[in-house]
Amino acid sequence: MTVKISKTHNKSKVLMKDVYIDNLIERAKEDKRIVVLDADLMNSNGTIKFKKAFPDRGIDVGIQEANMIGMAAGLSATGKIPFTHTFSCFNARRALDQIYLAVSYNKLNVKIVGTDPGVLAAYNGGTHMPLEDVGMMRGIPTMKIIEPTDPVMLDYLIDQILQDYGPMYIRLQRKDAAEIYEKGSEFEIGKGVLVKDGTDLTIIASGIMVEEAIKASAILEGKNISARIVDLFTLKPVDAEIIIESAKKTGAILTAENHNVHNGLASAVSEVLVKNYPVPLEMIGIQDLFGEVGQVDYLMKRFELTAEDIVKKAEKLLARK
Amino acid sequence: MLTEEKKKEIKKFAKSIRLETMKELGNLGFGHIGGSMSIVELLAVLYGEVMNVDPKNPKMEDRDWLVVSKGHSGPAVYATLALKGFFDKELLKTLNKGGTDLPSHCDRNHTPGIDMSTGSLGQGISMALGIAMGNALDKRDNFVYAILGDGECQEGQVWEAFLYAGNHPMKNLIVFVDNNKQQLDGYTDDINSIGDIRTKIEDFGWFSQEVDGHNVEQIYEAIKRAQSSDKSSAIVLDTIKGKGCSFAEGVELNHHMKFKKEQMDEAIEVLLKEGDE
Numbered sequence: 001m002t003v004k005i006s007k008t009h010n011k012s013k014v015l016m017k018d019v020y021i022d023n024l025i026e027r028a029k030e031d032k033r034i035v036v037l038d039a040d041l042m043n044s045n046g047t048i049k050f051k052k053a054f055p056d057r058g059i060d061v062g063i064q065e066a067n068m069i070g071m072a073a074g075l076s077a078t079g080k081i082p083f084t085h086t087f088s089c090f091n092a093r094r095a096l097d098q099i100y101l102a103v104s105y106n107k108l109n110v111k112i113v114g115t116d117p118g119v120l121a122a123y124n125g126g127t128h129m130p131l132e133d134v135g136m137m138r139g140i141p142t143m144k145i146i147e148p149t150d151p152v153m154l155d156y157l158i159d160q161i162l163q164d165y166g167p168m169y170i171r172l173q174r175k176d177a178a179e180i181y182e183k184g185s186e187f188e189i190g191k192g193v194l195v196k197d198g199t200d201l202t203i204i205a206s207g208i209m210v211e212e213a214i215k216a217s218a219i220l221e222g223k224n225i226s227a228r229i230v231d232l233f234t235l236k237p238v239d240a241e242i243i244i245e246s247a248k249k250t251g252a253i254l255t256a257e258n259h260n261v262h263n264g265l266a267s268a269v270s271e272v273l274v275k276n277y278p279v280p281l282e283m284i285g286i287q288d289l290f291g292e293v294g295q296v297d298y299l300m301k302r303f304e305l306t307a308e309d310i311v312k313k314a315e316k317l318l319a320r321k
Numbered sequence: 322m323l324t325e326e327k328k329k330e331i332k333k334f335a336k337s338i339r340l341e342t343m344k345e346l347g348n349l350g351f352g353h354i355g356g357s358m359s360i361v362e363l364l365a366v367l368y369g370e371v372m373n374v375d376p377k378n379p380k381m382e383d384r385d386w387l388v389v390s391k392g393h394s395g396p397a398v399y400a401t402l403a404l405k406g407f408f409d410k411e412l413l414k415t416l417n418k419g420g421t422d423l424p425s426h427c428d429r430n431h432t433p434g435i436d437m438s439t440g441s442l443g444q445g446i447s448m449a450l451g452i453a454m455g456n457a458l459d460k461r462d463n464f465v466y467a468i469l470g471d472g473e474c475q476e477g478q479v480w481e482a483f484l485y486a487g488n489h490p491m492k493n494l495i496v497f498v499d500n501n502k503q504q505l506d507g508y509t510d511d512i513n514s515i516g517d518i519r520t521k522i523e524d525f526g527w528f529s530q531e532v533d534g535h536n537v538e539q540i541y542e543a544i545k546r547a548q549s550s551d552k553s554s555a556i557v558l559d560t561i562k563g564k565g566c567s568f569a570e571g572v573e574l575n576h577h578m579k580f581k582k583e584q585m586d587e588a589i590e591v592l593l594k595e596g597d598e
């Protein structure tokens with residue numbers, strides 16, 4: 001597993017939803033097991049392309065998330081690999097029982113894609129903003145959870161997603177994402193990625209917070225603070241090894257996630273640390289609040305998710321060391 | 322019966338709601354134009370004539386309630402509330418901006434006059450049913466209204482509520498289905514048809530009517546009939562998604578659109594030039 005970090009972190013020219021669906025369409029030409037379901041968000045999620053390419057395997061069920069997940073369970077029971085799609089908020093909130101029993105308890109193979117996680121729900125506002133989805137999925141035995149960070153990683157992971165049998169929740173930003181990795185990088189579901197080494201603290205981040213962590217580490221550099229950065233894109237099963245190694249090397253951990261600090265990345269990392277190698281830890285994330293409407297920039301500031309917020313928390317953390 | 326004068330007044334109100342909604346969305350440059358435009362006449366009848374509400378006292382005990390279950394129509398509801406005096410019209414310029422009290426989906430924590438927060442489709446009818454039950458327990462003689470989308474009726478929860486309130490009639494509950502025949506991904510009939518929705522609801526034990534949803538007199542008369550029924554009542558409104566906004570009406574994907582300010586200004590011009598009949 002080798003990764004190359006891109007020198008700049010511009011927004012990608014390609015959209016995450018296109019990278020995802022184009023790749024899936026390619027595979028579906030050979031792999032007849034792939035079925036794509038969506039609940040009246042095909043035009044938002046980009047899955048409309050799949051329906052156009054494979055009218056019989058691209059299914060728009062309408063506005064009925066629970067029925068969609070139940071149908072996906074049935075499809076899987078006949079050997080298909082269903083990928084279901086809706087906004088992140090409507091997966092966990094409207095179909096959790098179906099995800100739990102129909103899919104997971106039945107040991108079936110459904111890939112559940114949730115788009116617009118956390119503050120990326122932006123203009124859809126507080127009623128939609130999914131800040132609890134990882135927590136809800138984490139409570140389901142056998143469920144795997146990934147949050148692909150950028151187009152290169154997403155493209156690379158599709159193979160593994162297809163090869164992995166069992167329920168998986170894919171937390172997907174659908175628009176342009178900051179480019180973190182260069183083409184040729186390799187990833188493995190279940191393994192965290194060392195983005196940058198450092199000695200004073202480790203920022204363990206996921207999703208859009210990886211970019212903020214990189215920006216924060218540059219600011220910290222100027223203050224003679226050396227930050228190690230880990231991209232923990234697999235939120236379950238969590239990579240205990242890299243978390244413990246980071247704690248041992250840097251003696252302080254700062255988690256950063258676009259999610260409630262309860263039950264997501266911060267909780268997962270804390271669980272590993274308290275059992276194995278407790279060190280001071282601080283959490284960047286939504287502090288148990290409901291979401292709000294607004295531009296992503298506004299929301300990042302409002303919920304203290306920016307690089308500057310990371311820097312402040314890092315200094316607080318180091319004072320505790 | 323509405324007097325000719327009253328009819329004119331409500332139609333004028335509808336036109337103002339339509340214009341304010343278009344300006345509000347025009348300012349922002351994108352939004353849920355389709356489903357906002359299709360409920361304008363309904364809002365004009367409800368707030369212009371039917372509902373007992375007090376803009377100065379939005380939480381008045383014995384008020385009539387409205388649950389906008391298709392919460393993405395917030396922009397039209399906000400325009401109506403502003404025109405009624407629930408809050409300053411200037412506020413409409415803040416739609417969806419960070420820190421606003423007018424988020425894209427209806428939110429009772431933010432906006433005076435909004436009775437329930439909605440946005441996750443399928444939930445509003447159950448909330449309205451509960452409000453109707455609470456008011457009945459307290460022996461209030463007010464009404465509870467709810468507005469559902471036709472696409473929204475694909476949600477199972479909607480039918481759980483239809484079943485329950487059919488078996489346990491709430492005569493103070495009146496549910497509208499904005500049957501504009503379109504949802505986000507296109508035509509409801511192509512995706513997962515809800516069929517003859519009026520009859521389906523009737524089969525669940527409701528007093529169920531269907532009228533032209535852009536005809537204020539028909540809407541008013543249907544509400545009057547519903548108010549005197551002992552059953553839970555549904556009124557299916559035959560509507561057009563995007564109605565009255567020239568670049569949206571008749572377009573298949575008009576649910577959420579991006580537009581230039583000039584494009585909206587032009588559509589506003591077109592609307593202003595239209596006669597009142």
Ligand SMILES: Cc1ncc(C[n+]2csc(CCOP(=O)(O)OP(=O)(O)O)c2C)c(N)n1
Nearest residue numbers: 040356440441442470471472473503504505
């Ligand atoms: C539970 C849920 N699923 C999906 C969405 C996303 N969504 C918002 S509006 C909409 C289409 C609504 O169609 P319809 O109910 O017919 O409303 P209208 O056409 O009147 O706008 C969808 C799919 C949502 N808000 N809630």
